[in-house]
Amino acid sequence: MNRLAAFLLCTALTAPAFAQELRATGDLGVVVERATGSVLIVDQSERAAIGRVEGxxxxxxxxxxxxxxxxxxxIFGRDGGLTKLDLLTQQIVGRVVQAGNSIGGAISDDGKLIAVANYEPGGVNIFDAETLEQVASIPAGGKALGLEDAAGRKFVFSVWDTGETKxxxxxxxxxxxxxxSNIGAEPYDALVTDDGRTYIAGLFGEDGLTSIDLWAEVPEPRRILPHYGRGQEEMPVYKMPHLEGWAKAGDQIVLPAIHHHEVLWIDARTLEETGRTATHGQPVFAMARPGGRQVWVNFAHPDNDTVQVIDSMTHEIVGEMKPGPAVLHMEFTSxxxxxxxxxxxxxxxxxxxxATLQPIGEIAAESPSGIFFTARAHRLGL
Incomplete structure (x- = not known):
């Protein structure tokens, strides 16, 4: 046996089973299958599912x-579960049920801590990312929502019941x-700008939003877009808009309006309103295509079979698709x-x-909802 053959045989015998087919992580993503408690692991280049994990x-x-x-x-479940999934071995490597009712989470900027926001019993629990051992519990006096990571190993969240941000x-x-204090009535979701400076909380109990400058030596709440729905008849809210799907397009931020069929455009520097776009229905996510030229919007029931595309320069709708009933989420490749x-x-x-707004692929999934690509690992607020 020559040296090359001996080397190859030795390598094959010592390599772990899952490494027989080498795969990088940068092309991977996860699709949540909400009805079955499972997820699909997907490959963007293959436009295909490469595994399903349950539990x-x-x-x-x-x-x-x-x-x-x-x-x-x-993965943050509604039942209070925090589950750690290995994308390469396609196995669950840790799971804790840390509360009775959870509403999302965040990872610290150094990747060492995982925080989970809870409805029941309220507050935020923080865990070691490696072991999932709990390292802190932050009481809130109510439902914790709008949990975001911020620079300097910080987390920011709001409290529905008290109108506070912590x-x-x-x-x-x-x-x-x-x-x-005095953030506003019923803060329900939030975003952090990509530079980590500004936290914006949406208010369900009143028109307007509240911003906080996290770079300030003494951060203070500032009300923005007050009374943006004044003089308009409020419409029923069938699904809460999500600010985590916010769009920053150049020097603009676009947000879904609550109670109204429109998105709001804001100057990213002054946080003043610069325009509005009437939409097909009540927007849920308004998400910017990387580069910022387009904003894609999906909608709540009963208009949730439609996706509209808005040009960020003109604020005009330039495309409309009908993917099918109950469009729940969108995700862009990096x-x-x-x-x-x-x-x-x-x-x-x-x-x-x-570019063409035409379908180019399709993947079967059981009641799919959230889609998440690994490029999120390198962005604040996601």
Whole structure:
């Protein structure tokens, strides 16, 4: 046996089973199958599912974040479950049920901590990302929502019942908590701008939003877009808009309006309103294609079979697609060449070319909802 043959044989015998087919993580993603407590692991280049993993509990309102190396996904279930998934071995490597009712989570900027926001019993629990051992519990006096990561090993969240926002600094030996009052009535979701400076909380109980400058030595709440719905008849809210799907297009931010069939455009520097776009229905997600030229919008029931595309320069609708009933989520590939759209009631994910707005692929999935690609690992607020 020559040296090359001996080397290859030795390598084959010592390599772990899952490494026989080498695969990078940068092309991977996760599709939540909300009805079955399972997820699909997908490959963007192949436009295909490469595995299904079960055992995640109640995924009726699920979200997830990725580890810094893109290998692990941390999945937040509605039943309070926090589950760690290895994307390469396609196995669950850790799971804790840390509360009775959860509403999402975040990972610290250094990738070391996982925070989970809870409806019941309220507050935020924080865990070691490696072991899932709990390291802190932050009481809130109500339902914790709008949980976001911020620079400097910080988390920020709001409290529905009290109208407060809390900044949790985990950079020291013990959590340091700053509580800001008078955020507004019923803060329900939030976003952090991609530079980590501005936290914006949406208000369900009143028109308007509240911003906080996280770079300020003494952060203070500032009300923005007050009374944006004044003089208009409020419409029923069949599904809460999501600010985590916010869009920053150049020097603009676009947000879904509550109670109204429109999206709002804001100057990213002054946070003043610059325009509005009337939409097909009540927007749920308004998401920017990477690069910012387009904003894709999906809608609540009964208009949830439609996706509209808005030009960020003109604020005009330039495209409309009908992927199928119950479009729940959208996700762009990292450079924005494709948009993946989940269609719950037809058990599929439809893949669109963002230049032509034409479908170019389809993946079968059981009641799909959230779609998450590993590029999120390298962005604040996602």
């Amino acid at each position: 995640f509990g109640d995924l009726s309102h699920a979200s997830l974040v990725f580890s810094a190396d893109e290998r692990f996904a941390y 900044i949790v600094d985990m950079s020291g030996a013990e959590p340091k908590i700053t509580t800001l 450079r924005g060449t494709e948009a993946w759209v989940s269609v719950r009631d037809e058990n599929k994910v439809v893949i669109y070319d963002t």
